[in-house]
Amino acid sequence: MGYQILNGKYTIPNLPAAYADKMAQTLKIVLADERCGVRVTLLYGVLEECDIITRSVKIENTGTRKLYLEKVSSSCLDFLYGNYDMISFYGRHTMERNVQRHKILHGRQAVGSIRGASSHQYNPFMILAEHTATEQTGECYGAAFVYSGNFSAEIEKDQFDQIRFVMGLSEEQFSYSLSAGEVFYAPEVVLSYSGEGIAHLSHNFHYFARKHICRGKYKDKPRPVLLNSWEACYFDFDGEKIVALAEQAAEFGVELLVLDDGWFGQRDDDNSSLGDWEVNERKLGCSLRELSERVHQKGVLFGIWIEPEMVSEDSNLYRSHPDWALQIPGKKPVRARNQLVLDFSNPEVVEYILEKISDILRQGEVDYVKWDMNRSLTDIYSANAKEQGAVSYHYMLGVYHLLESLTARFPDILWEGCCGGGGRFDLGMLYYTPQIWCSDNTDALDRVRIQYGTSFGYPLSAMGAHISAVPNHQTGRSTDLNTRGVVAMTGAFGYELDFGKLCEREKKEIREQIAIYHKIAPLLNGKYYRISDPFAEEYGAWMVVDPEKKKALLSIVMLNIHGNMPVIYVRLFGLDPTKNYCESISKDIYSGEALMAGGFPVALRAGDYQAYQIMFEEVNAGE
Numbered sequence: 189m190g191y192q193i194l195n196g197k198y199t200i201p202n203l204p205a206a207y208a209d210k211m212a213q214t215l216k217i218v219l220a221d222e223r224c225g226v227r228v229t230l231l232y233g234v235l236e237e238c239d240i241i242t243r244s245v246k247i248e249n250t251g252t253r254k255l256y257l258e259k260v261s262s263s264c265l266d267f268l269y270g271n272y273d274m275i276s277f278y279g280r281h282t283m284e285r286n287v288q289r290h291k292i293l294h295g296r297q298a299v300g301s302i303r304g305a306s307s308h309q310y311n312p313f314m315i316l317a318e319h320t321a322t323e324q325t326g327e328c329y330g331a332a333f334v335y336s337g338n339f340s341a342e343i344e345k346d347q348f349d350q351i352r353f354v355m356g357l358s359e360e361q362f363s364y365s366l367s368a369g370e371v372f373y374a375p376e377v378v379l380s381y382s383g384e385g386i387a388h389l390s391h392n393f394h395y396f397a398r399k400h401i402c403r404g405k406y407k408d409k410p411r412p413v414l415l416n417s418w419e420a421c422y423f424d425f426d427g428e429k430i431v432a433l434a435e436q437a438a439e440f441g442v443e444l445l446v447l448d449d450g451w452f453g454q455r456d457d458d459n460s461s462l463g464d465w466e467v468n469e470r471k472l473g474c475s476l477r478e479l480s481e482r483v484h485q486k487g488v489l490f491g492i493w494i495e496p497e498m499v500s501e502d503s504n505l506y507r508s509h510p511d512w513a514l515q516i517p518g519k520k521p522v523r524a525r526n527q528l529v530l531d532f533s534n535p536e537v538v539e540y541i542l543e544k545i546s547d548i549l550r551q552g553e554v555d556y557v558k559w560d561m562n563r564s565l566t567d568i569y570s571a572n573a574k575e576q577g578a579v580s581y582h583y584m585l586g587v588y589h590l591l592e593s594l595t596a597r598f599p600d601i602l603w604e605g606c607c608g609g610g611g612r613f614d615l616g617m618l619y620y621t622p623q624i625w626c627s628d629n630t631d632a633l634d635r636v637r638i639q640y641g642t643s644f645g646y647p648l649s650a651m652g653a654h655i656s657a658v659p660n661h662q663t664g665r666s667t668d669l670n671t672r673g674v675v676a677m678t679g680a681f682g683y684e685l686d687f688g689k690l691c692e693r694e695k696k697e698i699r700e701q702i703a704i705y706h707k708i709a710p711l712l713n714g715k716y717y718r719i720s721d722p723f724a725e726e727y728g729a730w731m732v733v734d735p736e737k738k739k740a741l742l743s744i745v746m747l748n749i750h751g752n753m754p755v756i757y758v759r760l761f762g763l764d765p766t767k768n769y770c771e772s773i774s775k776d777i778y779s780g781e782a783l784m785a786g787g788f789p790v791a792l793r794a795g796d797y798q799a800y801q802i803m804f805e806e807v808n809a810g811e
């Protein structure tokens with residue numbers, strides 16, 4: 189029907205979407221089907237500064253009858269020719285975002301989620317890369333969904349070898365009724381292109397996510413180093429234990445103590461109390477205010493864990509409102525982690541939880557909140573809904589409403605997303621929580637791969653990464669404290685262990701790690717390069733470079749070791765070839781050109797899983 193070009197970027201009611209200043213533009217293309225009474229407006233946001241185009245779709249019922257939307261996609265890219273690979277990110281709990289790359293075949297290839305969360309199984313981020321594209325060369329296209337629920341990313345190659353790439357809401361469990369005059373907005377897809385390899389595509393997404401998705405006072409700041417109580421004491425704590433952890437934390441230079449699960453209702457294990465957002469003062473031995481004040485007196489910030497979308501059957505909330513849980517009348521609901529999911533498609537439920545959580549956040553001096561979500565949605569039936577076709581979608585709107593309301597009411601709080609680790613790691617959540625717990629797996633070796641996979645679409649600042657005790661609680665593997673540090677430090681850094689159980693050598697090393705982290709933290713917002721593929725090679729190597737190319741941090745973890753290992757030459761990226769750099773360990777000077785063309789020689793130490801963290805700093809002429 190027509191088009192419009194407007195200054196500024198469009199917004200989408202009730203959904204997270206990229207924000208941009210006047211530099212962005214919006215293209216609206218209006219299509220109409222007069223006979224069916226449907227008007228569709230394709231919304232393009234153009235953020236030239238970061239090579240990003242966003243796409244959403246507005247659908248209006250301009251007729252007189254009710255319509256049912258059975259499938260709504262947000263973006264569609266057509267490739268008339270070319271030989272492309274599909275790169276997607278699959279996984280499972282404690283092993284998220286493995287990288288899968290394969291040639292696009294004739295027929296339809298798709299990933300997606302119908303679990304109610306974007307899921308551990310497939311991430312809503314995908315890349316189409318020329319078959320010959322590498323990190324540094326070739327054309328590639330990326331698409332990321334700004335949505336945290338059911339999605340679909342489909343690629344189809346047709347009889348003329350043309351490829352269509354479509355991303356949007358999953359059509360399963362989706363039938364949205366649109367009455368005359370009503371409007372529906374599809375969640376946004378973010379698109380980018382690189383003609384110079386996959387690293388550049390990642391840079392576009394990293395910068396964009398930090399500047400146009402993440403919000404709040406921490407969006408550009410190095411995040412406080414935290415100590416989380418979960419692997420330190422699980423459910424077994426009282427107020428004294430938490431204050432003792434805070435005291436130890438302060439001694440080491442940790443800046444934030446997080447009280448994880450188990451502080452509310454009667455919750456001493458995972459069988460009860462979700463939904464009962466009342467502080468368990470009997471267990472803590474004091475009120476939340478007193479506890480937070482005592483933690484602050486030790487000189488560290490105070491944070492708590494919540495799981496607002498859930499309810500335990502053994503809870504006062506469930507006993508008084510069984511109809512507030514998603515379950516199908518007459519059928520036994522599926523439990524996961526012994527819990528049910530609250531019906532967040534019902535605004536009354538969301539308002540109730542909003543007031544309960546707000547009350548908690550007003551009771552204590554809370555600086556940080558970890559927002560968890562520990563099971564998928566099943567038994568999708570809302571006792572409140574007139575029509576059941578879009579309960580999962582309305583559930584997500586309820587989650588976003590709660591996130592928006594809480595982040596607006598408590599703007600100084602640092603929010604971290606979590607979903608059984610990294611099961612809801614997407615741009616939708618990053619709009620509210622500028623960091624997300626990357627995985628419940630804290631094993632340093634597995635984390636090299638998990639963080640590698642995550643880095644294709646998401647910045648380092650988004651990846652919650654902690655050092656935990658060994659043998660690792662998830663894999664049983666032991667790695668050096670140094671190795672765990674090298675891996676966790678290239679993320680939103682923290683610890684998840686009992687400092688009281690450490691020996692003197694470890695205590696000294698942790699103090700050093702925290703000092704190093706403070707030095708390198710500003711660098712983490714620089715350009716990030718994947719140097720090796722830890723799924724295919726015997727070492728994981730990655731680096732970050734500051735925008736002025738004055739400083740770079742190289743991290744290497746040996747995944748395997750053999751007899752008589754040769755020196756490995758790690759070729760660096762993103763340096764200035766004309767500058768000279770001093771390497772932090774030997775203090776040797778290398779030219780940027782030599783480091784990038786010849787490589788940095790790493791003399792390997794013997795021992796399993798050794799890690800190396802090397803800083804390169806520009807040497808000024810005459811020094």
Ligand code: GLA
Pocket residue numbers: 418448449493560562606607608609625628
């Ligand atoms: C999930 C999270 C963990 C921890 C527990 C608490 O598994 O991913 O980090 O918070 O819940 O129950």
